[in-house]
Amino acid sequence: MLRLIHATDPAWGARAVEQLVPEILLDHAHLEKKAAAAAVGLMFRYPDQPALMTPLSRLAREELAHFEEVLAVLERRGVTFGRLKPSGYAERLSRVVRREEPGRLLDALLVAAFIEARSCERMQLLADNLTDPQLSKLYRGLLAAEARHHGIYVSLARQLCGPEAVDDRLPDIAAHEAEVVRALPIEPRLHSN
Ligand SMILES: [Fe+2]
Ligand SMILES: [Fe+2]
Structure with a gap:
């Protein structure tokens, strides 16, 4: 797994579970x-x-299958899918992406890798803290795929931009990601403080 500089406080899992539904x-x-x-x-x-x-294309299809899985859980719980204010995590994280190529492609792939890695970390915390068997099963099922996704983005970055460029840039993006997470408000979002 990509090393995240800022490890989420274990209390995040318990708090998220309380506010889960x-x-x-x-x-x-x-x-x-x-x-x-x-x-x-x-x-x-x-x-x-x-x-x-x-x-x-495969990754996108997998994400849409996850989307449908979560939609089905929402429906079973009587929750209507609708608009929700985003946490700002992805938007703030993406500010690190350089405007000029080839830096832009490299940064976009690495930012996507960190979003996947952070989601994976949070889903693990949810799976560990959930007592509802249906939800715990949902998160355990999704984890395996999410754990693969960040690796796909990093491999693509290595393949297209070169391993040295990836190794040079990775620490900057990791530091920025940690800073973005630390500055997020505490709220019921997968990407929150
Ligand atoms: Fe997913
Ligand atoms: Fe994913």
């Missing part, structure tokens, strides 16, 4: 949809990078 679940549904959109967005932004196409 419905806001965390609703937030989670939005995140799965956004993860799919991010992958498809990269496919459109880089049509000249054929190596991105199949891995990102």
Whole structure:
């Protein structure tokens, strides 16, 4: 797993579980949809990078399957899917992306890797803290895929931008990610403090 500089306070899991239904679940549904959109967005932004196409297309399909899974859980619990104010995590994290190529592609892939790694870390905390068997099963099931996703983005970055460029840039993005997480408000979001 990518090393996250700032480890989430273990109390986050207990707090998230208390507030879990419905806001965390609703937030989670939005995140799965956004993860799919991010992958498809990269496919459109880089049509000249054929190596991105199949891995990102598969990843996007997997995220949409997760989205449908979470939607089904929401429905079973009588929660209507609707608009939710985003946590600001992804938007703040993305400010680190350079405007010029080839830095832009490298940064976009590494930012996506960190979003996946942080989601994976949070889902692990949820799975560990949930007492509801249906929800705990949902998160355990999703974890395996999420654990793979950040690795896919890092491998694509290594393949397309070179391992040295990745090793040089990774510590900066990791430090920025830790700073962004520390500054987030405490609220019922998957990406919150
Ligand atoms: Fe997912
Ligand atoms: Fe993912």
